[in-house]
C-alpha cells in the first residue's frame with residue numbers, strides 16, 4: 340500500500356503558504372524500526388519563523404473570530420471527512436515515523452477523527468447561560484469568546500490525536516493557532532495541517548512551525564502576542580512552560596507525565612487483569628502518558644498473576660509496526676531506548692527481580708531499529724525509582740500489596756496523578772477505589788488506557804495544572820466567558836443595593 344508522502348523535503352505552513360524556514364536548515368525524520376529509512380527533511384524553525392507565524396495568526400484572528408461558529412464547524416466537518424478518507428495512509432506514515440503498530444496508529448487517526456467531528460458539533464452548541472436577574476427588567480446571559488492566538492506544543496506519542504485535541508477546540512471557538520509538533524513526528528503534523536488547509540481553513544488561521552523546543556517552543560510560549568499555550572509533554576518541560584506563561588498571565592494548560600497503576604484485587608478475573616496489564620503496560624511500547632507502568636497485586640493472587648503475566652509478555656512479538664503480526668514496536672528514538680536501558684539497570688541495582696526481558700534487541704531484523712524486550716520487574720518496593728519515576732518504555736514493575744487499603748496507598752504514593760485502574764468483582768471495593776484513587780482518570784476492570792474524546796482527559800498532582808482536554812471541558816480552556824447584563828428598565832438599578840422595593844412594574 341502506498342504511503343501519503345509526496346515530497347521528501349517538507350515546509351512550514353505560515354499565513355496560508357508552505358514556506359522554508361528562515362534558517363534555511365532542516366532536520367531529519369527517520370523510521371525508528373529502521374533508522375536507515377529517511378522519512379523526510381523538515382524545517383529547523385527559528386524564533387523568526389515563530390514571529391511570522393504569530394503575526395499571521397494575529398492578523399487572521401480579526402476575521403476568523405467573526406465567522407459564525409456553524410460555518411467554522413463546516414470546515415472542521417470537511418477535515419474529519421478527509422481524515423476518514425485518508426485514515427489508512429495516515430496511519431502507515433505515522434507508524435513509519437514513530438514506530439507504533441498499525442492497529443494503534445489507526446486508533447490515533449481515529450481519535451483525531453472523533454475529536455474533529457465532536458468539535459464540529461460544538462459549532463452549533465457552545466452553550467452559555469441565561470439566568471433571571473435579581474432586578475426587574477434586566478436580562479443576564481453569558482457568551483463564549485475566543486482567547487486569541489494559541490501556541491500549541493505537542494509530544495510524539497500521539498502525533499495526530501493530541502494535536503487534534505488542541506487545534507479543533509481552539510478553532511471552533513474562533514481562536515487562531517501556531518502549532519509546534521515534536522521533532523520525532525513532524526510528518527503526521529504536516530498531514531493534519533495539510534488536511535485542514537484542504538478543508539478550507541482560511542489563510543493564517545492555522546500555522547505550522549517545526550523545530551526544536553529551544554528554537555520554536557520557547558519563542559512561542561514567551562511571545563507577547565500569544566495569549567494561550569497548551570502543552571503536552573514531560574513534567575520537566577511543563578514546569579518551564581508554566582514559568583514562561585506566568586509573567587504575562589497567559590492561559591496555560593499542561594498535560595504531563597504519569598506513573599499509572601493497575602490494581603489487581605484477590606477477587607479479580609485474573610485472565611482479564613493479565614490482558615489489561617499486557618495492553619496497558621506494553622501498548623505503544625509503554626510510551627503512553629497513561630501506560631500502566633506499575634501493577635499492584637494482592638498477595639493472595641500474586642504468584643498466579645505474575646506467572647500468567649510473565650508468560651504472556653515473553654510471547655509478545657516485537658518488530659516493525661507495519662507488519663500486521665507485530666504486537667509491540669520499537670522505542671521512538673535512540674535516546675528513549677537508552678533511558679529504558681538505564682532504568683533496567685537502576686531496577687536491578689535497587690534489588691527488583693527481573694522476571695522478563697531486560698535487554699535491547701539488536702540482532703537480525705532488529706539491527707537497524709531501537710527495539711527493547713518487554714520487561715517485567717517483580718517483588719518491587721513501591722519506593723524504588725522504577726516505581727516512582729516515569730520510564731516511558733516497555734518496563735512494568737509488579738508490586739505485592741497486602742489488602743485494599745495498602746493497594747490504594749501504593750497507588751497514590753507517586754508524584755503523578757493521571758490514570759489508575761482496579762480489577763475487582765466486588766462493587767464496594769470498586770466504588771471505594773473510584774473515590775480514593777488520586778488520578779484524573781479511573782478505570783474499573785479495564786486497563787489505564789482507553790480515553791474517549793467526549794469525556795474530559797487530564798491528570799492531577801504533577802500531571803496537570805487543573806485544566807482538562809477533550810469534551811466540553813476543552814471549551815472552557817479555549818474561550819473566555821463574557822457576562823452580559825442588559826438593563827431595559829430605563830432607570831438606574833443598583834445590584835445588591837436596590838433590593839425589596841420594586842414599585843409598580845410596567846410591561
Ligand code: NAD
Nearest residue numbers: 493494495520521552556557572573576594595596597628
Ligand atoms: P517533551 O517534554 O520532551 O516534549 C514535548 C514538546 O515540548 C515537544 O514538542 C518538544 O519539542 C517541546 N519542548 C521541549 N523542550 C522545550 C522547551 N524548553 N521549551 C518549549 N518547548 C519545548 O516530551 P516528549 O518526549 O515529546 O513526550 C513524552 C512526555 O509527554 C512524557 O512525559 C509523557 O507522559 C508526556 N505525555 C503526557 C500526556 C498527557 O496527556 N498527560 C500525553 C502524552 C504524553
